[in-house]
């Protein structure tokens with residue numbers, strides 16, 4: 001953990017809904033205080049720092065423009081979703097991004113030699129579900 005990182009406990013491993021136990025994917029969430037902290041978490045396992053990566057300045061600008069970004073670290077026993085969002089980021093967009101990352105560790109990943117985007121599109125379905133569910137939970141605004 002870096003000094004710029006705030007760890008929060010992950011969600012429960014299961015919920016009781018309608019009297020039945022509903023499993024949740026094993027996942028931990030780590031919210032980073034800045035996009036730079038997120039970049040260190042992303043490139044660190046590769047033995048690099050963000051400033052070592054030629055694409056980092058453009059990536060950082062894109063992350064700031066979007067107001068948030070996330071990735072899921074799957075090498076650990078419990079996958080970790082690392083994320084950053086600006087204080088003014090739309091909470092529904094944050095739900096979409098986090099839902100997308102949880103989607104990568106849910107169900108069966110789609111791998112295709114012909115289409116790298118199939119897995120991204122599958123994860124987007126989880127993001128869309130998270131967005132719509134959060135939208136309703138917050139009162140159905142928009």
Ligand SMILES: [Zn+2]
Nearest residue numbers: 100104120123
């Ligand atoms: Zn993705």
